[in-house]
Amino acid sequence: MTLQIETVPCLSDNYAFLAHDPDTGDTAVIDVPEAAPILKALADKGWTATQVLLTHHHADHVQGLDEILAKHDAKVVGAAADAHRLPPLDTAVKEGETIKIGNESGEVIDVSGHTVGHIAFHFPSSKVAFTADSLMALGCGRVFEGTMPQMWESLQKLAALPGDTTICSGHEYTAANARFALTIDPDNPRLISRSEAIETARANGQPTVPSTLAEELATNPFLRAGDARVQDHLGMSGANPAEVFAEIRTRKDNF
Structure with missing residues (x-):
């Protein structure tokens, strides 16, 4: 089992x-x-x-x-x-x-x-x-x-x-994370849908943790630093994903 x-x-x-x-x-x-x-x-x-x-x-x-x-x-x-x-x-x-x-x-x-x-x-x-x-x-x-x-x-x-x-x-930070994610990947339909579901869940006092890795790969900007749409939105097309990640993390620190 x-x-x-x-x-x-x-x-x-x-x-x-x-x-x-x-x-x-x-x-x-x-x-x-x-x-x-x-x-x-x-x-x-x-x-x-x-x-x-x-x-x-x-x-x-x-x-x-x-x-x-x-x-x-x-x-x-x-x-x-x-x-x-x-x-x-x-x-x-x-x-x-x-x-x-x-x-x-x-x-x-x-x-x-x-x-x-x-x-x-x-x-x-x-x-x-x-x-x-x-x-x-x-x-x-x-x-x-x-x-x-x-x-x-x-x-x-x-x-x-x-x-x-x-x-x-480890934390219920998802609603704030969703608001930030939409500034990085604003045209991602799965992110938009997930963000709406998170708002509903939190309004009803429901947890948003745990999630699945598939969800994160599709919507979490910190895993999507190699995605062409994310890079283009940041003005970093073709950049090393590690550098794009650092830019995203820095933006989140100042969000």
């Missing part, structure tokens, strides 16, 4: 996720912005956390950990490159290594850029990737610690996953 995924809203605009293997009962918590909603979600499902997977060191992704561990005997997994500033890890991992939730194996992907040492987790059998603040719904994380080329390379790794992969990202 595939993993059962639960999306857990936390703080004002964060998401944590639960990934549960029904065959073994193992449950992973992916990022811990806030303990109370995660503990409630676990209790409501009758699940026990056996692992906590941390994507990066920012407080809004780790600060609920102690409260989780006070109630669940879970092992903590995070990036070896980030271990010096993450909470204490039981398992330190790097790109290309495998982790398991119950019977399902997942791959660790280095997606540095937003931070150096940020990782994502891809579980191919369940067609899901936990990307936190790297690839986001209609966006990507601000490049705080890494470089623009590094972030572009990270996004290309995620873009190469199968299109039906569910992208579980």
Whole structure:
């Protein structure tokens, strides 16, 4: 059986996720912005956390950990490159290594850029990737610690996953991301349609995360830096996509 995924809203605009293997009962918590909603979600499902997977060191992704561990005997997994500033890890991992939730194996992907040492987790059998603040719904994380080329390379790794992969990202930023995306790719009918659906969802208090990689490839301007229409709109026809990405990210920073 595939993993059962639960999306857990936390703080004002964060998401944590639960990934549960029904065959073994193992449950992973992916990022811990806030303990109370995660503990409630676990209790409501009758699940026990056996692992906590941390994507990066920012407080809004780790600060609920102690409260989780006070109630669940879970092992903590995070990036070896980030271990010096993450909470204490039981398992330190790097790109290309495998982790398991119950019977399902997942791959660790280095997606540095937003931070150096940020990782994502891809579980191919369940067609899901936990990307936190790297690839986001209609966006990507601000490049705080890494470089623009590094972030572009990270996004290309995620873009190469199968299109039906569910992208579980870390924040409810999608409405603002959609408004920006329309300034970059204004004639994209799929983006226009998606933006309208996002407005409706948010007006009804519904989440816009997770999304699918196919949606992101068709509408997310940060993955479309090589698209001729995007380049033409930016006056960068024929430019290196990494340079176009940097221009798009800079514009978003100032949007």
